Amino acid sequence: MNITDAEFKVMDAVWRAGPLSADELIAEVQSQTPWGEATVKTLINRLLKKGAIRSERIDGRHRYQAALEKEAFAMAESESLLERLFGGQVSPLVAQLASNRTLSQQDREKLKAIIATFDDE
Template sequence: MYQEISDAEWEVMRIVWTLQEAYTSDILAALKDKKSWSQSTIKTLIRRLITKGLLSSKKDGRKFIYSPLVTETQMINQSSEKLLAKMCDMHKGGAILKLLQDYPISKSDLIKIEKEVQSKLKTAPDAVACNCIDKKMC
């Protein structure tokens, strides 16, 4: 399991994931129009990501080049699992359905989802039990 990252750290990671390797100047340029962060703020975010073991850095002359140590998919999966773990089991299906309705999904991903749904239907319970501390809240 990886460290949790802030929204600002996600912004930096998305740039590095996209570029695969990025110099500080690449990250600064990509964030220049999007955020009003100072150079020192961005360097702090990069340092935090290195400390958390999510970015590697190597010296390239007088510059540093950064590479991801985890994939975007790994971080998305971890974040999704942490979010769903906080929810009542009875409401997870509704949350997943809402995501399906609200976000663009490719045909190939929809086919994979459909296959998974068909597989889960074979053993799915009629209802999912509440796992809240106070069952009256559901």
């Protein structure tokens, strides 16, 4: 599912704080962006049409919640990035990231532990 950067800000608010009424969702997004109410409502409607969020009527009010799980979205985005930029190869991605920032000892230990789990298979 293609989610724009702007739509992602609404999704992030729903993932963090949902389910939310329209007013609550608008306020949550506006606390993180300079957008007006109309802009946020437009983004909400786009996400509803895409099926990324859904609306339920609870206590007479519409409440919005994620229909797309954050983990599933992150996996799809990661796979897409990996394919587009690195031909599906993980090691060049890690090398690229590591060459542009210093990996802490904790990061290196976590990476080694991840690799070790694959060695056990």
